[in-house]
Amino acid sequence: EINRSSQAGNWVSSDSYSVSHSESPISSPPMSRTIEMEIEPPGPPLSLRYDYYRETCSGAEQTIKSVVQNLYLLKPDIAPSLLRLVFHDCFVQGCDASVLLDPGDGTESEKDSPPNKSLKGFEVIDNIKSELERICPGVVSCADILVLAARESVILAGGPFYPLQTGRKDSNMSFPEEATYQLPRPQDDLSNIIEKFGSRGFNKEEIVSLLGAHSIGKIHCKFFLNRLYNFGGTDQPDPSIDSEFLNFLRSKCGNNTTSFNQSASPSLSPAPSLSLAPSSAAPALVEEPSIEMDYEGHGSGFGTIYYQSLLQSRGILYADQQLTAGEETKNWVRTYASDLSLFHKNFALAMIKLSNHRVLTVPSGQVRLDCRRVA
Ligand code: HEM
Numbered sequence: 001e002i003n004r005s006s007q008a009g010n011w012v013s014s015d016s017y018s019v020s021h022s023e024s025p026i027s028s029p030p031m032s033r034t035i036e037m038e039i040e041p042p043g044p045p046l047s048l049r050y051d052y053y054r055e056t057c058s059g060a061e062q063t064i065k066s067v068v069q070n071l072y073l074l075k076p077d078i079a080p081s082l083l084r085l086v087f088h089d090c091f092v093q094g095c096d097a098s099v100l101l102d103p104g105d106g107t108e109s110e111k112d113s114p115p116n117k118s119l120k121g122f123e124v125i126d127n128i129k130s131e132l133e134r135i136c137p138g139v140v141s142c143a144d145i146l147v148l149a150a151r152e153s154v155i156l157a158g159g160p161f162y163p164l165q166t167g168r169k170d171s172n173m174s175f176p177e178e179a180t181y182q183l184p185r186p187q188d189d190l191s192n193i194i195e196k197f198g199s200r201g202f203n204k205e206e207i208v209s210l211l212g213a214h215s216i217g218k219i220h221c222k223f224f225l226n227r228l229y230n231f232g233g234t235d236q237p238d239p240s241i242d243s244e245f246l247n248f249l250r251s252k253c254g255n256n257t258t259s260f261n262q263s264a265s266p267s268l269s270p271a272p273s274l275s276l277a278p279s280s281a282a283p284a285l286v287e288e289p290s291i292e293m294d295y296e297g298h299g300s301g302f303g304t305i306y307y308q309s310l311l312q313s314r315g316i317l318y319a320d321q322q323l324t325a326g327e328e329t330k331n332w333v334r335t336y337a338s339d340l341s342l343f344h345k346n347f348a349l350a351m352i353k354l355s356n357h358r359v360l361t362v363p364s365g366q367v368r369l370d371c372r373r374v375a
Pocket residue numbers: 077079080081083084087118119120184185186187188193210211213214216217218219220221223271290317319320
């Protein structure tokens with residue numbers, strides 16, 4: 001059994017977090033609190049720390065930042081891809097880069113699980129890793145690369161900066177079953193969502209904050225087509241969708257019954273993935289219909305539009321719209337719809353907590369030399 005620790009509770013104390021929330025539903029811990037908490041509590045030193053690679057690979061964080069920035073200029077889609085990737089890694093057995101492992105001889109990988117079939121961004125991580133292996137071989141873990149690359153992506157997409165400690169180690173195995181059954185599904189209702197996040201220590205406010213990640217990127221129609229035509233086997237659309245928005249989504253997605261059949265679980269067909277190799281090496285794939293999260297083209301990046309849409313019954317996924325189905329979560333949706341800076345603060349805190357979830361630290365885990373294979 002691998003020894004895992006949840007650093008989240010140490011860094012952003014869950015006690016102080018819930019205390020501040022019980023005072024008022026719209027209060028939030030000020031960012032300065034995070035600075036206070038850099039002082040380690042008495043007891044054994046935390047295994048994660050700021051600038052963990054200062055002595056061993058001083059250029060690591062800057063290298064990650066530069067590679068992400070440079071690739072973002074070529075392909076801005078990498079930002080949402082990397083943000084989604086870190087979520088799918090950390091949610092399954094913690095932030096251990098298990099999502100990056102390729103299937104081995106006769107062994108399945110998390111990549112094979114239905115919710116992960118449409119993940120992208122693996123090539124970006126490979127690019128960063130090979131650059132780091134060049135400058136300091138065998139030092140920087142894939143798990144740290146993933147959280148730092150996602151942080152950089154959030155900033156590039158107009159979201160907040162958040163401080164991250166480092167020192168995560170990589171797992172030596174993949175957890176395809178947990179990925180299949182534990183990752184939230186597009187058709188999950190609020191109680192499923194609360195249960196899945198809650199069992200990982202996230203409260204309702206944090207869930208609403210994290211789902212704000214759906215301000216960026218895109219969603220393939222197959223994940224919500226049932227809402228447009230045959231919701232819950234009724235042969236009718238989901239009555240909770242705003243009618244104008246329903247028409248808009250139908251015009252974008254059409255009614256491809258193949259996709260429709262796959263709507264309950266993510267597609268088995270290969271999703272087009274980013275290739276940073278020369279285009280001649282990339283197979284020609286037909287892009288499946290999808291919709292931009294920022295479908296109105298506000299371009300304001302990471303913000304309140306997502307929550308405003310939910311209040312107008314214009315959530316794209318059923319799971320998104322479910323945030324308005326409970327009183328407490330709906331209050332947070334209302335709050336974030338009108339308070340961008342509070343959303344940014346709380347999103348930052350929730351991302352720190354996600355990035356520290358059940359990390360592997362010395363003496364557990366390993367540093368992979370290739371993020372796709374165990375060392
Ligand atoms: C109830 C929880 C969630 C569900 C059901 C869900 C489901 C999905 C689905 C189905 C997609 C579309 C994938 C595609 O079409 O290829 C998607 C995209 C995305 N998700 Fe989530 N997600 C959830 C929570 C989160 C969280 C917590 C984050 C990050 C903190 C996140 C980040 C993203 C991003 C950034 C994209 C866009 C990816 C891209 O354009 O490449 N999601 N999500």
